[in-house]
Amino acid sequence: MRIAYVYDAVFPWETGGVQKRVWEIGRRLAVHHDIHWYGLKYWDGPAVVTRDGVTLHGVMSPTDLYVDGRRSITEALAFTARLVRPLADESFDVIDCQEFPFFPVFPSKLQSVLRRSTLVLTWHEVWDDYWMEYLGWKGTVGRVIERLTATLPDRHVAVSGRTVRDLRRLGVADASLVPNGIDVAEVETVPPADKPVDLLYVGRLIEEKNAGVLVRAVAQLRQTESDVNCIIVGDGPERARIESLVARLGLAENVTIVGEIDRYTDVLSLMKTATVFVAPSRREGFGISVLEALACGTPVVTVDHPQNAAQELVDDGVTGAVCDRTIDGLVAGIRRARSNASATACRDTAHEYEWDRIAESTETLYASVVGARTHPESITTYCP
Template sequence: MSLRIAFVYDVVYPWVKGGVEKRIYELARRLAKEHEVHVYGYKLWEGRDEIEREGIVYHGTVGVDLSKLYVSGRRSPLPPILHSLKLPLRMKGERFDVIDCQASPYLPSYALRLLDMENVLITWHEFWGDYWLEYLGHAGSLAREVERGLFSFKRHIAVSRKTELDLLEAGLRKPIRVVPNGIDLPLVRWIRPAELESDFIFVGRLIREKGVDALIRALAEVKDELPDFRAVIVGDGPERARLERLAGEMGLGENVIFTGFLRDYSDVIALMKSSRVFAFPSRREGFGMVVLEAMASGIPVVTSDHPMNASRFLVEDGKTGFVVSDKKLSGALIMALERWKRMGHFASRRAGAYDWDRIVKELLSAYGVVG
């Protein structure tokens, strides 16, 4: 049975290459082989508002300057508002078998209500709840209620077990299906290691929540035992200048390399495959797709045991990596480096359960398609 499917979010891959947009892209391009697939988001391309790529129809709502997507390290509220106002005009008169609307940034879901759209399914990449108060202070109360308002929708998907548990604890009493993110295993295994070798590698947006400051401090302790180690930090963001200064202040100028943002996905995987340990001390993570990519690349993962870090559920502590506090980060990095071949072998096998082709079948099952 061929379906007409719409994915609704704000930013769109490949113009923005974060975890959520990558998930939508990987699912959409596989679904498009047998189904009609549409993606609604910001217009990040030149030309017409509607374009087709790889069998996917992209509908642009509002043009957004990516350099203004973040304000003071946080997502600007204006683009999602404009996107949500324009969304009903773009979708008016359309009929879909499934509308897979990503929970954040919340407002598009309410816009679909204005259209009285049926078959809307909310996909939760994380649930913040009371964390909104910590993140925004008193203003977080409104954001918390807007988030909880999505509980009124009938069908829900969580991308991680942690998010499912958070939703249940918050009082969601509607059916929830866990459909995780995945990885393109054949592609990862085809990519050759880079020439630049390293002992430790981090990949991600350089924002406070990623915990790269804790990583740099831990690496300063590692240097006491391994003075000649090399670490590569891949990514860009508002924290980059501060983190580069911190690395210099900690005496790591010769040990730590900041590559900046790498546009080519294969370049990122190649650097992972030429490293020995993936360091990911994130304090808040809805899933942690990059952790799966590191595991598929055959290297163990050291990540944070912070309660908001869902990627810790992907790591089997002591077997495919370590889940530790910031205080124990340096010791875990050294242990992972000592055991990286054996742990990397187990990590690679574990990653096999997350091949995108398998995830597509799980998603269709969640949509109600049998077989």
């Protein structure tokens, strides 16, 4: 099959969960298929290059993906405009477009109509009513575009059970669940960090991630555990506020904010030495860092929230804890994870999400939808 992925941020120059998914699946499928990725041109030299069997198409020079902590509409529109011609000039069996920031889905749809490709739309989150909370009345525009986008593809893919359920509210009844994955073999080669860590947080420092709740939980734990220590890895618009909270609570000896860590293996080293990985976010489309921690054998504490898909990865009392969204709840969850969770169970859970298995499921899905377009009588229900 000839397969095109559409997403502006390209791995390894950008290392978020979406770009990691496209890269890990794409390079595995490239062994037997012709794989292309249309994104921003982060590299020097020609616009089209090949890396590990994947042909990268640099549509335009990279620009800021985020402005004031939010995805840049200007960047998304510019990328979409530059995408139309190079994408329309090629023929593919499948175009897999990542759903956000929405606008690139429209030229992907145009290409699928002109060239009779199958358009697959991979959903990492559904915002729907959350648009109004996020942007106020302006969120109406985002909500309308999201719903319009949901009408365009031939097949929908969701990375979590939560997103499958959310898509049903948009009228999408047949989304296929193909989760994100992990390279367990790579994780196993990484040694733990030298210094032990009681609590570890890895993620962007934005309001939804609730790192401030973790800081307050550390303050409560310190009342009985004076030497408890916590490392916060990440950066973002909430960093100054969190640093101020640490100072105000007198936690300079207990909480260290290290910012972003460039080397993936260094993050894994910290995860391996941590007693508990804490992910208090109330919004997660999947929770790739949670899966990474489990692969390291580290139990995870996350919160019970209808918009937090990461809780689907955690078996309460076995691989960590799913707790209330309060400071007391988080403290109780940390203590429960320390006492009851099993490192072996954590690793066993991660093995279920090996990238090789995810790529195989994706390949099966693509073959199914291409066959359905060519031979409608061959349509079957896809089960990952």
